[in-house]
Amino acid sequence: MAVTVKGLDAEIKWVYHRAARLHRWALHDDGKTVTVTATVEEPDAMRLSQRPLTFVVTRPTGSWKWPVETLQIVDQTVTVTLGPQE
C-alpha cells in the first residue's frame, strides 16, 4: 500500500552539519521506493556533495531519520530517494 506523508520543515544533514533546509516536503512510499520532494532553502553545495547525507524531520519527541541514497536539485525543488528509516 502506498503511503504519503507531508510536512512543513525538514533538513538534509551531512553528519551533524545542515546541508539544506527543506520546506513543504512530501514523502511517498510505494512499497518499493521511498522518495521525498520538497522546496529547498539555503542549500550548501559543498555539504550536499558529501556523504553520508540524512533526511531529518524533527518531531516533538525526537526525530525521524532516513539515509539519502540519491539527491537531485532542479531550480528550487529537491527530489531525494531514501534508504530504510534509521
Add this chain to the structure above:
Amino acid sequence: MARSRMSRPEPIRLSLSEGDYIDIKNELSAGEREDMLGEIAPTVEAGAKFNMNTKSVRTATIAAYLLGWSFVDDSGKPIPMSPDLPATVIRSTIRGLDTATFDELFDAITDHEKAQSKASADEKNDRAGAIGSASISPSVN
C-alpha cells in the same frame, strides 16, 4: 593515493559524571576554528597587542565543539542543545549551567582537544617520515 585535506565531521560522545554525556565534534573544521577564534579575539590588528576576550574563551570553546547532551531541566525535560540553534541561544544556555558542570564540560573538551592535537602531530610526523624515507634513493653498487 592523495590524502583528502577536507575536515570530516565525526561526532563523538564523552562521558561525564552522574551518568551524563555530551556529544561533541571530534575536530573543528578550519571555518569552525576561525569562528571560535573570531569570538575570542574579534579584532586583531597587525603589530598591535593581541587582545583576548577572556570572558568568552571557555564559552566559545564549548560552543564550538558541542553537538548535544543528556542534560534535563528540573522537570526531567531534555534541555535543547544543537549546533542548529541560534548562536545566542547556545551561548546563553551554556552560560546558564551551574559552574561545576560548566567546568566539567570545558575540561572534558580541552582534554579531548589536547589528545586530538597530539594524535594529529604524530600522524603528521609519520607522514613526513614516510615521505623522507621514500625520497632516499637506493644505493647502487
